[in-house]
Amino acid sequence: MSYQATIEPLGETIEVEEDQKLLDAALRAGIWLPYACNHGVCGTCKVEVLEGDVDHNEASAFALMDVERDEGKTLACCATLLSDIVMEADIEEEEDALNLSVEDFVGTVTKIEDLTPTVKGIWLEIPGDGIEFQAGQYLNLNIPGVEIPRAFSLANPPSEKNVIELNVRHVEGGQATTYLHEQLSTGDKLTFTAPLGRFFVRKSAPEPIIFLAGGSGLSSPKSMIIDLLENGDERETTLVYGARNQSELYYFRLFTRLAEEYDNFHYLTALSDPAAGDDWEGARCFVHELAEQRFDKHFEGHKAYLCGPPPMIDSCITSLMRGRLFEEHIFMENFFTAADSGKPARRSALFKKF
């Protein structure tokens, strides 16, 4: 049994299990709420319930006063839901969020292509009006025989409404990606839920853009960059992409061509561990190192979008911050599905997003 909580001012709806704390559900859904003590004594996570009922559980009488209970306040770290609710939290509204409604879709596989030895491109056709999404968002794909849906970013730009592209890296021993790599064939039908996530370009912010991507984290940046360029966006946009070796480097020709075609788009790549036979004269380093070289360790005045494996993201955040680009200017993909059940690594309350 679970309930739904709609979180204002974002307008996003999350699932909350019957005995799950509201804060826990929100954080797991990738929505950051202010919090500190996590056990009902400090009051940092106070939110207002606009509709529906909650149980305050062990919230301290000093941290959640009677007048506040009467006004509909609750402590997210203690509250469990007694019905579906609409709540308001002290979080900033995103001017550029379109808040598109989430729907269920059926797509037919029209093409499967090897992008690298470990990454396949999968194209799905969606009939009728197709799908509306913001470049950078993801979908939750239902895979036959796999209980929990898996998240994949949409790699095509939103202008292509009827054919979507997914890039799937084969995870050794992974049930879902093994199915997609070994059993899926053209003509199959797959169901999915979309669009999800809050990773999209803040178009209203005027700053030049840096995309930092690694491994198979190229889907969202590809969609976002094509979307920007085909809509005539003129700000300086740089993609810094890193792969292990040449055979894992994909869409190289696509981005090289875009960089030639558009003066405001720049494409840099590095290989971190080139293979013996690689014919590579470019940079041999990690993404964050290439970015530091390119921007001379000075990132102030940009917006950065990060996509890739966790160690790459981690190094890039540190490089950006030491180069004086801080949290409010850094965006990254956070998918959370039921599959992400592991506890996140221990961290402090210093940052909201990282």
Add this chain to the structure above:
Amino acid sequence: MAEKPKRLNLNQKYQLMTRGLDWETTYQSMDEVFPYDRYEGIKIKDWDKWQDPFRLTMDAYWKYQAEKERKLYAILDSVAQNNSQLNISDGRYMNAVKIWMQGVTPLEYAAFRGFAMLGRGFRGAGARVACQFQSIDEMRHYQTQVHAFSHYNKYFNGFNQYSRIRDRAWYLSIPKSYFEDAVSAGPFELITAISFSFEYVLTNLLFMPFVSGAAYNGDMATTTFGFSAQSDESRHMTLGLEIIKFMLEQHEDNLPIVQEWLDKWFWRGYRLLGLVGTMMDYMLPKKVMSWRQAWEIYWEDNGMALFNDLARYGLRPPKHHEAATKEKYRITHEFWSTIYQFSHATALYTWIPTTEELDWLSAEYGELFDTVYRPRYEYWQELHEKGERFFQKRLPVVCNVCQIPIFHTMPDDPLMNCCLVSEYKGTKHQMCSQGCLDIFNREPEKYCQAYIPPQQIYQGNCGGASLEDYRKWLHIKDEETGEYYGSEDHVMWEQWQAQAAKPTGVAPAS
């Protein structure tokens, strides 16, 4: 149907309610009006980037705080009416409360003063308002603590002179000098020292032992005060985080300054908390957890997680934190041994732990405790049983920075006393550790002026040079000091226990 106007979000509401309440001064320059917020070298490019860590209006503040007061005082009334002093775990527990009353409660008052200064000192209105709220909070904490503890003052020794001995007692210069060091710095260092280093980084190591300790030991008054204060602490902690991020993000030149402050205030805070750890390990008859365990959870895990995140700004963990971690097996035993020997010069009682308690310490601290500290306690216990309770005949040399007696040992050798000397303007100054020595050497002109109580006492500036004269000057009676067993508190506690054991009352005459 007319469309319902869109709800304002909390931020928009707050902006509308508070906008225009600050202005650029014209009759006098802003530098004249705010003369202190630049000389430390902290560069702020844009105060508008300050993110209010909490969005609170005065109206809401009064409403919340008034309800907290009503609840707290209702419970304090019931504590008094129900003779709740009878419900504490043991008479010895009250010495933990005395430590708080003598050492921490005056700090709340000092914090009220400090934040009132900050509430005037910053040119950014958001930071000023946050500090003004905190200033009022600190005053409230000070007052409610005095009220909470006043009930115990009716029965137990050691409470009644708290405000006088705060300024006069040699051992209370430990907490006092900590705060005076902070308030005599500039505004950014003060807020870093208190809001970040203390309220954010180390607060769990202060609150957890006292408030959980109170709850474990049947002390309803302190527990309730703790909950009432903790709901304010969340604002104080978020202010601490915001100030650090704000300074680091505003200008790259701020980084080395902030790093030096974190180095200094980590060490000062850690030294001060040694007193709290000693309270946890020795003064709580019912234990919450050991200092070692608390250090592992709240510093080695949580504190290091914070510094891992801060590393993104280029900050490194505070200097000497490794030494603090090495000391976790011994600092409370060294501290208790010292208080034990000098408690005839304090408004506290001390004692040798019971066998059961020594076994708990052995289990928590292992071999070092069994080979070094336990034999010492057992020897002192023997002396006590022979009627020769051991007290030092003189006052200790104290550290010129943290003002703690120089009893600490070398980080890598728990049997070697650590006393480091710095010579400045022809005078030798003793320090307890490399951490305190670094602090002294960074600002020798500040610390060479420190008021060092034992030196003042021996110079005859504190009522006379003998211990008796000094105690008289403190207005502490002899009966309020020294050994717990046989003390007035102990005798009274035993009488209460005897009464409780007897069948009460007589059947009413029919």
